[in-house]
Amino acid sequence: MLDSSELYIPLHVIRGVSDGPVLGLLASVHGTEYYQNRIIRRIVNETSADEVNGTILAVPVANSLRSPTYPGTPPIPLKRPWTSRT
Secondary structure, three states: OOOOOOOOOEEEEEEOOOOEEEEEEOOOOOOOHHHHHHHHHHHHHHOHHHOOOOEEEEEEEHHHHHHHOOOOOOOOOOOOOOOOOO
16 A cells, blocks of 8 residues: 555465366455355355365455445445436
């Protein structure tokens, strides 16, 4: 970061028993996606390396500066108007 402070981005790596494709999973890119975070946590907790051919790279909070736990994150509008520009 510009002020030389550290930024923590969690990364979970599940390496399978054999080589294969790499699957990348990201959540909370914009800071307001909560459900995807729970899905990644479940995949990481319930997947054994014995079940995988290849590698899974899982990032449950890709943008920690927009995470709800980061100070200054604006509240999420519960009723947001959606407009169409047609």
